[in-house]
Amino acid sequence: xxxxxxxxxxxxxxxxxxxxxxxxxxxxxxxxxxxxxxxxxxxxxxxxxxxxxxxxxxxxxxxxxxxxxxxxxxxxxxxxxxxxxxxxxxxxxxxxxxxxxxxxxxxxxxxxxxxxxxxxxxxxxxxxxxxxxxxxxxxxxxxxxxxxxxxxxxxxxxxxxxxxxxxxxxxxxxxxxxxxxxxxxxxxxxxxxxxxxxxxxxxxxxxxxxxxxxxxxxxxxxxxxxxxxxxxxxxxxxxxxxxxxxxxxxxxxxxxxx
Amino acid sequence: xxxxxxxxxxxxxxxxxxxxxxxxxxxxxxxxxxxxxxxxxxxxxxxxxxxxxxxxxxxxxxxxxxxxxxxxxxxxxxxxxxxxxxxxxxxxxxxxxxxxxxxxxxxxxxxxxxxxxxxxxxxxxxxxxxxxxxxxxxxxxxxxxxxxxxxxxxxxxxxxxxxxxxxxxxxxxxxxxxxxxxxxxxxxxxxxxxxxxxxxxxxxxxxxxxxxxxxxxxxxxxxxxxxxxxxxxxxxxxxxxxxxxxxxxxxxxxxxxxxxxxxxxxxxxxxxxxxxxxxxxxxxxxxxxxxxxxxxxxxxxxxxxxxxxxx
Numbered sequence: 001x002x003x004x005x006x007x008x009x010x011x012x013x014x015x016x017x018x019x020x021x022x023x024x025x026x027x028x029x030x031x032x033x034x035x036x037x038x039x040x041x042x043x044x045x046x047x048x049x050x051x052x053x054x055x056x057x058x059x060x061x062x063x064x065x066x067x068x069x070x071x072x073x074x075x076x077x078x079x080x081x082x083x084x085x086x087x088x089x090x091x092x093x094x095x096x097x098x099x100x101x102x103x104x105x106x107x108x109x110x111x112x113x114x115x116x117x118x119x120x121x122x123x124x125x126x127x128x129x130x131x132x133x134x135x136x137x138x139x140x141x142x143x144x145x146x147x148x149x150x151x152x153x154x155x156x157x158x159x160x161x162x163x164x165x166x167x168x169x170x171x172x173x174x175x176x177x178x179x180x181x182x183x184x185x186x187x188x189x190x191x192x193x194x195x196x197x198x199x200x201x202x203x204x205x206x207x208x209x210x211x212x213x214x215x216x217x218x219x220x221x222x223x224x225x226x227x228x229x230x231x232x233x234x235x236x237x238x239x240x241x242x243x244x245x246x247x248x249x250x251x252x253x254x255x256x257x258x
Numbered sequence: 259x260x261x262x263x264x265x266x267x268x269x270x271x272x273x274x275x276x277x278x279x280x281x282x283x284x285x286x287x288x289x290x291x292x293x294x295x296x297x298x299x300x301x302x303x304x305x306x307x308x309x310x311x312x313x314x315x316x317x318x319x320x321x322x323x324x325x326x327x328x329x330x331x332x333x334x335x336x337x338x339x340x341x342x343x344x345x346x347x348x349x350x351x352x353x354x355x356x357x358x359x360x361x362x363x364x365x366x367x368x369x370x371x372x373x374x375x376x377x378x379x380x381x382x383x384x385x386x387x388x389x390x391x392x393x394x395x396x397x398x399x400x401x402x403x404x405x406x407x408x409x410x411x412x413x414x415x416x417x418x419x420x421x422x423x424x425x426x427x428x429x430x431x432x433x434x435x436x437x438x439x440x441x442x443x444x445x446x447x448x449x450x451x452x453x454x455x456x457x458x459x460x461x462x463x464x465x466x467x468x469x470x471x472x473x474x475x476x477x478x479x480x481x482x483x484x485x486x487x488x489x490x491x492x493x494x495x496x497x498x499x500x501x502x503x504x505x506x507x508x509x510x511x512x513x514x515x516x517x518x519x520x521x522x523x524x525x526x527x528x529x530x531x532x533x534x535x536x537x538x539x540x541x542x543x544x545x546x547x548x549x550x551x552x553x554x555x556x557x558x559x560x561x562x563x564x565x566x567x568x569x
Contacts, residue, residue: 003335004368016366023358024351091349094316095406098343099366101315101332257317 013100013109021083021113030079031117034072034162035125042068042129046136057142059223062151064137065129066158066220070213072125073165073190076118080169081182083110088177094258103253107174111246114166122162126220130155150222157235158220164212164242165190171245175252189241202227209234212241265327266292266413266445268313273322275308275469282308284469285322290447292413295440297460297477298449301557305469306449307345310418314343326414338367342407343416347399347423352392356383356402359391364409377405396423404435414445421455433459453553457481467557484552489525491518492541493532502531517541 004012021027045064049057058064087093100106130146137143146152168189173182189212196207197214205227208214218224218234229237268290275283283305290296300306311317313324315331323330326341334340350359360374378384381401386394391402400423407415417436421429436459440446450456456463456477463480465473473480493499496518500510508523520528525544532539 008368009335012366012368016362019358019362019365020351020354023355023362024353026353086351090351091346092351094311094314094345095349095363096366097316098314098331098341098345099338099363101334101337257311 010105010109013105014112016100017106017109017113021117024086026082026086027079030075030082031121034075034079034118035121037071037075038068038125039128039132041071043132043136044068046133050136050140050142057137057140060221061134061137061142061144062130062154062158062220062222063217064133065126065155066161066217068129068133069122069125069158069161069220070216072122072162074187076121076162076166077169077186077190078183079118080114080166080171081173081179081186083114083170084173085177085179085182088173089179097258103258104250107170107246107250107253111167111170114170115163118166119159119163123156123159125162126155126159130158144222148222154220154222154231157231158216160219160238161216164216164238167242168212168245171242171249174249175245189245210237212238266443267327268414268416268445268447269325269328270309270313271323271325273309273312273324274320275305275312275317276320282469283312283319286466286469286471287322288464288471288474290445290464291462292445293440293443294461295436295446295448295459296462296464297456298447298464298466299453299456299553300449300451300466300472302451304451304466304557306451306466307418308469309466310343310345310416310447310449313416314341314345336367336410338363338369338410338412340410340412341414341416342410342412343418344400344403344407344420345418347396347403347420350391350394350399350402353390355388355390356394356405357387359402360406360409363406367410369409373409373411377408380408381405397425397428400424400428400432404432413443414447415439416447416449418449419451420448421450421452429455453550457549465553465556472556480552481549484547484549487521487524487544487546489520489523489528490541490543490545491520491528491539492516493518493537493539495537498535499528499532499537502535502537503528506531 042065045068049064087096096106097103134143144151169182169186172185176182176185193211194213196211197204199207209228214228215234215237218228219231219238224231228234270286270288273283273286286309298306308317312319313326313331331337357374357378360377361371364374378387381404383398383401383405386398391399394402400420420432424432436446436448448459460477463473463475463477491499496516500512500518503510503520503523506523506527509521511519513519525542529539529542
């Protein structure tokens with residue numbers, strides 16, 4: 001028997017995880033919710049901004065689209081958590097690890113499959129929401145076009161949010177190994193740091209700049225907030241959250257008995 | 259192609275596994291060889307599953323090691339082609355079809371879709387291949403687990419309590435299946451807590467209790483030793499009888515309660531001997547220990563020893 005090369009083995013694992021991913025219904029339900037909810041919400045949010053006559057235009061013409069994307073984060077987080085927790089709760093993880101004893105490679109394969117799908121879904125939602133929101137704002141002469149400098153980059157960056165939350169969920173699912181606990185932890189990690197916004201200035205900005213959601217808004221804004229990190233640094237903060245969680249998962253996954 | 263020495267051999271070497279204060283496996287060593295069915299026997303909680311998990315690289319040993327073909331399991335490149343295993347047949351995603359389950363496993367080890375179809379046919383599951391496993395009976399799940407173990411056509415196979423949940427027809431099928439695998443020269447390790455089950459399936463037995471090795475011997479040898487027959491004799495003139503029996507070629511073991519246990523002479527010969535000398539006999543009972551008794555003796559002793567060793 002010839003020994004397959006490393007790239008071949010990596011492709012084998014990717015194919016295997018892709019088959020697992022697309023062969024359960026929860027994948028499709030989660031994706032459907034993750035795509036349809038923000039799209040539906042985006043138009044409503046845009047109307048809300050324009051119909052509040054005493055408030056004037058939204059502070060940032062891209063904000064309604066970004067806010068609506070945040071309505072998808074629970075659905076993709078659940079999808080991420082389930083990728084591992086469903087295997088741990090059924091015992092299937094032992095089948096997976098006997099077929100592929102290099103556990104970090106399994107983690108990486110799951111991350112690539114989930115990351116690619118949620119990135120595609122996130123970008124799809126970001127652009128559909130953008131067009132819907134701008135269509136509404138345009139009726140009040142508040143819209144911006146994709147061609148305007150900085151807009152396309154901000155919309156692309158907004159699309160990252162779903163992938164970031166899904167990977168965070170994947171990592172915490174691998175660390176916590178229970179579905180309910182994994183979902184609770186993921187949602188908490190995403191939302192709880194948001195209390196920084198309630199702190200008095202300048203601490204709201206000094207701490208808020210490290211939160212996942214503020215970083216996500218900062219990278220997706222046409223007019224970034226001045227009390228937070230620059231969009232470039234915020235992008236690093238945004239990516240650091242799932243990266244740190246995945247690193248923790250990579251350490252624990254090989255240390256613990258399956 | 260040259261077969262390296264140790265091909266298909268499972269080697270457990272001074273293996274210990276502790277979970278906190280609990281010692282599940284305690285300095286266990288044994289070797290499983292190809293070409294025969296090896297029964298891995300012990301009462302529930304004896305450490306069988308833990309041992310198998312360590313062999314499969316799922317649990318890290320506290321000390322010692324377990325090797326397949328002289329290698330640690332996590333060093334195997336495409337493990338399903340070298341070791342097939344069934345740990346828990348119910349470990350399935352209820353929403354996934356049988357075929358998708360097997361196909362995802364096959365892909366991870368570079369195994370073809372054609373082979374998936376083959377193992378489905380081999381286990382009689384081709385008719386339900388596209389059904390979600392949530393609706394499967396335990397017996398069907400066991401068959402699916404066996405199909406998964408056979409995916410890589412591996413020379414080494416391990417099954418943890420595979421008979422649980424099977425109907426009599428399934429049990430009959432699986433016994434024949436294990437024998438066939440062994441006859442093909444494969445290494446087959448089957449765990450069970452039932453001696454009666456293993457007596458009919460295994461050629462060789464590895465018996466453990468409380469994580470320790472109790473016996474490692476051919477099944478035939480255990481059967482032979484347990485098939486020892488004796489006769490229990492009670493008589494008011496026991497001492498006289500003992501002399502007569504010894505003179506007649508029998509062996510006498512006096513019991514605490516005054517009874518005699520006789521081997522080497524059957525009940526009829528002893529009765530005739532007593533009658534010829536006019537000695538009254540109050541009891542004359544031919545006894546035969548079963549294989550189950552031999553097993554209980556072994557595992558019971560380990561429990562007693564352990565209880566006695568407690569501070």
